[in-house]
Amino acid sequence: MNEAATVNSDILEEAASLRWEIGDNMHDSLIESIYEDAAKIADKVVTKIGEKPRFNWETTLDKLLTSRIFGFPLMVVMLTLVFWITISGANVPSGMLASVLIDQFHPMLKSLAATVGLPWWLDGLLIDGMYLAMAWVISVMLPPMAIFFPLFTLLEDFGYLPRVAFNLDNMFRRVGAHGKQSLSMTMGFGCNAAGVIATRVIDSPRERLIAIITNNFALCNGRWPTQILIATVFIGALAPAALSGLVSAVAVVSIALLGIFLTFLTSWALSRTMLKGEVSSFSLELPPYRPPRILQTLYTSLIDRTIIVLWRAIVFAVPSGIAIWLLSNIQISGNSLAEHIINFMDTFGLFIGLNGVILLAYILAIPANEIVIPTILMLTVLSAKMAGVGDGAGVMFELDDLSATMTVFQAGGWTLLTAVNLMLFSLIHNPCSTTIYTIYKETGSVKWTTLASLLPVVMGLVICFVVAQVWRLLF
Amino acid sequence: MTTTSASQSCAACPAHNLSNLKKLGVNMTSWDYVIALAGNPNTGKSTVFNALTGLRQHTGNWPGKTVVRAEGGFQYGGSRYKIVDLPGTYSLLSTSTDEDIARNFILFGQPDVTVIVLDASRLERNLNLTLQVLEITDRALICLNLMDESRRHQLHVNERALARELGVPVVPTSARHGEGIPELLQAIYEVASGQAVCKPHRIAARSKELQAAIQRIATNVEARFPGLTNARWVALRLLEGDPRIIEAVRTGELAELVTSKPETEAMPKAAA
Numbered sequence: 031m032n033e034a035a036t037v038n039s040d041i042l043e044e045a046a047s048l049r050w051e052i053g054d055n056m057h058d059s060l061i062e063s064i065y066e067d068a069a070k071i072a073d074k075v076v077t078k079i080g081e082k083p084r085f086n087w088e089t090t091l092d093k094l095l096t097s098r099i100f101g102f103p104l105m106v107v108m109l110t111l112v113f114w115i116t117i118s119g120a121n122v123p124s125g126m127l128a129s130v131l132i133d134q135f136h137p138m139l140k141s142l143a144a145t146v147g148l149p150w151w152l153d154g155l156l157i158d159g160m161y162l163a164m165a166w167v168i169s170v171m172l173p174p175m176a177i178f179f180p181l182f183t184l185l186e187d188f189g190y191l192p193r194v195a196f197n198l199d200n201m202f203r204r205v206g207a208h209g210k211q212s213l214s215m216t217m218g219f220g221c222n223a224a225g226v227i228a229t230r231v232i233d234s235p236r237e238r239l240i241a242i243i244t245n246n247f248a249l250c251n252g253r254w255p256t257q258i259l260i261a262t263v264f265i266g267a268l269a270p271a272a273l274s275g276l277v278s279a280v281a282v283v284s285i286a287l288l289g290i291f292l293t294f295l296t297s298w299a300l301s302r303t304m305l306k307g308e309v310s311s312f313s314l315e316l317p318p319y320r321p322p323r324i325l326q327t328l329y330t331s332l333i334d335r336t337i338i339v340l341w342r343a344i345v346f347a348v349p350s351g352i353a354i355w356l357l358s359n360i361q362i363s364g365n366s367l368a369e370h371i372i373n374f375m376d377t378f379g380l381f382i383g384l385n386g387v388i389l390l391a392y393i394l395a396i397p398a399n400e401i402v403i404p405t406i407l408m409l410t411v412l413s414a415k416m417a418g419v420g421d422g423a424g425v426m427f428e429l430d431d432l433s434a435t436m437t438v439f440q441a442g443g444w445t446l447l448t449a450v451n452l453m454l455f456s457l458i459h460n461p462c463s464t465t466i467y468t469i470y471k472e473t474g475s476v477k478w479t480t481l482a483s484l485l486p487v488v489m490g491l492v493i494c495f496v497v498a499q500v501w502r503l504l505f
Numbered sequence: 506m507t508t509t510s511a512s513q514s515c516a517a518c519p520a521h522n523l524s525n526l527k528k529l530g531v532n533m534t535s536w537d538y539v540i541a542l543a544g545n546p547n548t549g550k551s552t553v554f555n556a557l558t559g560l561r562q563h564t565g566n567w568p569g570k571t572v573v574r575a576e577g578g579f580q581y582g583g584s585r586y587k588i589v590d591l592p593g594t595y596s597l598l599s600t601s602t603d604e605d606i607a608r609n610f611i612l613f614g615q616p617d618v619t620v621i622v623l624d625a626s627r628l629e630r631n632l633n634l635t636l637q638v639l640e641i642t643d644r645a646l647i648c649l650n651l652m653d654e655s656r657r658h659q660l661h662v663n664e665r666a667l668a669r670e671l672g673v674p675v676v677p678t679s680a681r682h683g684e685g686i687p688e689l690l691q692a693i694y695e696v697a698s699g700q701a702v703c704k705p706h707r708i709a710a711r712s713k714e715l716q717a718a719i720q721r722i723a724t725n726v727e728a729r730f731p732g733l734t735n736a737r738w739v740a741l742r743l744l745e746g747d748p749r750i751i752e753a754v755r756t757g758e759l760a761e762l763v764t765s766k767p768e769t770e771a772m773p774k775a776a777a
Contacts, residue, residue, distance in 0.1 A: 038729060038754050038755055038757060039755060041722065041725050041726060041729065041743070041754060042743065042751055042754060042755065044721070044722060044725065045722050045740070045743035045744055045746075046746075048718040048721070048722065048744060049744050049745075049746060051714070051718070052712075052714055052715055052718055052744065056715060056744065056745065057745060059712060059715065060708075060715075060741070060745075061598075063708050063709060064633055064636050064637065064708055065633060067632075067636055067706070067708055067709070068629055068630075068632035068633045068635075068636060069629055071632055071667070071670045071671070071706075072628045072629035072632055073629075074663075074666060074670060075628070075662055075663045075664075075666045075667045075670065076628050076629075076660055076661070076662050076663075077660070077661045077663070078659060078660060078661075079659045079660070079661050231603075317547045318626070318654065320654070320681075323681060
């Protein structure tokens with residue numbers, strides 16, 4: 031054995047000495063021979079049939095989509111269009127699902143439970159806690175996802191994503207990050223956990239960490255419904271009815287763009303402080319435009335993305351539903367536990383332009399951002415002690431009518447500032463627990479995971495505070 | 506090649522055998538052959554992978570989509586195949602993690618067949634990687650994918666000439682539309698079972714000194730590791746100072762690549 035090792039090492043020594051004799055240009059000359067052979071073979075086997083068409087629409091389209099002047103505005107227009115279709119298309123099916131799952135099924139389950147004779151707490155825990163949490167998540171999330179994901183996948187299939195990356199590459203380079211971060215960021219718009227995994231395309235550990243830490247600023251799927259609902263209720267309502275859908279879409283896109291801006295800002299700050307280093311270069315191939323396969327895209331994006339994300343949301347929403355129900359039904363000196371916590375956090379919440387309800391909802395929603403809105407609604411009704419709305423303590427509910435939602439918010443003391451700050455905070459807070467776990471798995475470091483989790487919360491609190499102060503000065 | 510009876514011809518016909526394709530998804534417990542899918546980024550490897558396994562691994566029109574290797578399985582003609590979708594790379598010269606993953610799997614994972622997926626409309630660029638893969642393994646075949654796109658670009662690729670130049674089977678496909686998949690399956694079976702013998706193209710070193718140096722080391726490597734099919738390539742990597750290969754020579758790991766390839770497995774299996 032020992033002998034074999036020494037015999038083998040003489041091959042290595044010989045190779046090492048020959049390496050010196052041959053000199054440096056061996057690698058280059060080798061690559062040259064590969065290229066030369068490849069060119070020869072390609073020349074032999076490929077023939078052009080006929081003339082190349084004079085008008086090449088692919089080149090023309092590329093020039094437009096990646097142009098310095100039009101590239102970025104076209105991207106914004108495209109995003110707005112996608113969200114506008116999502117927002118205006120999701121309202122009707124959302125309402126239908128809610129009326130079936132919540133208005134019809136829920137009373138049926140309740141009366142069934144009464145017939146069987148379930149104890150009140152078990153009935154509350156299972157039906158008001160678990161079932162309603164699930165029903166809410168399905169009716170709020172399924173329609174926008176079923177519209178948004180196929181649209182996004184079609185753009186991806188067509189070949190638009192690398193063009194976005196191309197447009198953003200220069201900016202990422204300027205802030206000291208890797209151009210491929212634009213790809214992981216784009217993935218983050220679907221799901222941050224997926225975006226964090228996608229940073230594997232970045233080789234340099236420094237740039238990869240920047241991409242991981244800032245991925246949370248890409249507004250993920252779990253947060254779209256929050257943005258869409260608040261934008262529709264508060265901001266869309268300010269505009270005339272015909273324009274409200276478009277205005278809401280613009281508000282949502284602005285938040286998404288703010289997220290992109292914060293990605294650049296944070297990358298810049300990190301690459302100048304904790305993660306200093308050189309920017310590595312890379313080549314990005316712009317793939318050909320391919321006609322998207324409509325049916326297949328619909329199928330895969332519905333099955334793979336929509337159903338899987340929805341399932342994850344339900345899995346996380348069910349325990350949270352139980353937690354909410356328990357918090358609202360455990361009474362301490364006349365008030366529920368939830369009310370105590372809300373009162374405790376209200377002062378700080380109002381100080382930064384939010385309120386105790388929103389802060390508690392965010393703590394409860396760490397497992398899944400998807401349930402922030404139902405939790406907020408339920409807790410608001412609870413703490414404002416509204417009569418005749420909702421079904422009782424700890425019951426998540428949905429209001430079919432946007433104006434009814436507005437009434438609840440107003441009863442809870444909400445203003446336009448609360449809405450704006452909620453949208454901001456929804457963009458800028460800690461990643462969900464799945465993403466945190468993924469970050470830990472990818473970096474293998476507690477330090478970076480902690481930083482990636484805490485940095486956005488601190489930034490979110492500071493930004494909300496500043497906005498609240500400026501707002502109160504102005505109005 | 507060989508004379509076959511009528512029933513055998515039937516079994517060998519791609520149309521017949523497609524009905525024998527059983528997509529196994531990820532439910533793989535044992536397999537007869539391991540297939541690796543290699544190729545440039547964005548040539549449709551994941552689409553081919555999905556067509557064979559019935560899995561729906563997410564495909565997307567952008568380079569660098571597959572960052573981890575995905576595995577799946579299928580059963581065809583009585584044999585069970587495990588198929589590994591490698592990350593797309595432009596070369597195997599080991600400059601990044603993706604290239605390392607792909608290179609190490611083709612070399613140390615010892616796939617029975619390496620399917621190189623090429624973009625027919627960008628042949629020259631794709632051939633750079635192909636030639637490098639063919640240096641490492643002689644059990645390979647070409648899946649000339651995106652034929653629909655090359656037709657759209659008014660290009661004609663002579664696949665028979667390509668097969669002659671490269672010394673391995675070439676199967677034209679449009680995996681997006683399922684075209685050529687039966688023929689691909691048949692070709693995989695033939696290479697895996699040893700029915701089709703490959704004599705892959707090897708790159709000629711241009712300088713005489715280099716050629717002599719490669720020859721000297723390759724002879725020594727061959728003597729030390731008899732039966733190694735890519736001694737020339739190993740010699741080249743040693744000359745370049747590739748740390749992973751140096752390690753494999755020092756520890757004798759390279760010898761395992763020869764011994765752990767049982768020849769009996771290469772015997773053709775009876776088609777069901």
